[in-house]
Amino acid sequence: AAGVIQSPRHLIKEKRETATLKCYPIPRHDTVYWYQQGPGQDPQFLISFYEKMQSDKGSIPDRFSAQQFSDYHSELNMSSLELGDSALYFCASSLVEGADYEQYFGPGTRLTVT
Amino acid sequence: AQSVTQLDSQVPVFEEAPVELRCNYSSSVSVYLFWYVQYPNQGLQLLLKYLSGSTLVKGINGFEAEFNKSQTSFHLRKPSVHISDTAEYFCAVNLKSSGDKLTFGTGTRLAVRP
Numbered sequence A: 001a002a003g004v005i006q007s008p009r010h011l012i013k014e015k016r017e018t019a020t021l022k023c024y025p026i027p028r029h030d031t032v033y034w035y036q037q038g039p040g041q042d043p044q045f046l047i048s049f050y051e052k053m054q055s056d057k058g059s060i061p062d063r064f065s066a067q068q069f070s071d072y073h074s075e076l077n078m079s080s081l082e083l084g085d086s087a088l089y090f091c092a093s094s095l096v097e098g099a100d101y102e103q104y105f106g107p108g109t110r111l112t113v114t
Numbered sequence B: 001a002q003s004v005t006q007l008d009s010q011v012p013v014f015e016e017a018p019v020e021l022r023c024n025y026s027s028s029v030s031v032y033l034f035w036y037v038q039y040p041n042q043g044l045q046l047l048l049k050y051l052s053g054s055t056l057v058k059g060i061n062g063f064e065a066e067f068n069k070s071q072t073s074f075h076l077r078k079p080s081v082h083i084s085d086t087a088e089y090f091c092a093v094n095l096k097s098s099g100d101k102l103t104f105g106t107g108t109r110l111a112v113r114p
Helices: none
Strands: A005-007 A010-013 A019-024 A031-037 A044-050 A053-057 A064-068 A074-078 A087-094 A109-113 B003-005 B010-014 B019-021 B024-026 B031-038 B044-050 B056-058 B064-068 B073-078 B087-095 B108-113
Touching (some): A010 A019, A019 A087, A019 A109, B019 B108, B044 B056, B044 B064
Antiparallel strands (some): B019 B073
């Protein structure tokens, strides 16, 4: 079965640079979530989109923005990167109409800021 | 506000022994409960979930969990562990009335020894 695809899998950036992370949800899924997992930490919710509209917002810095496109893929844009942004970024997708509340996670993008 | 507490950061256990990973949550409203597993350098995989109905939930890889409303707990159990069960385990909650984001516990590292 198709899974959530994230690209790139690894990304190395310098401080103050920008980064764009991409997420391709499972086909027919209508909701995308972004989570940030710092080293040795639990995943923290950043933001979510339902049918291309922002549906919820968590502890996402103002330097970050995200959107969901017409084909349902989502991008997380990160500017003015800081060392503390180094983390594993997960994308998850779900089908709200399915009402099983299960989020399917991608393999993550490991961002390293030097 | 909702929160999730995983009381044990690490649980060492010998192969073929039983194990219990503890999870308690706090919420003034009803929640959905999940257990995810994360193998090294991989994404999150759903083990099992509780939405409603029977309080004993069976998941993949021989794991099960029991929802206890009075104790606000959702402990994960396996009667006999394998070396391959060595991983990080996260308990997560989803408020029924406030979007679909997951709030994770801090994780429990299960280390299975031969």
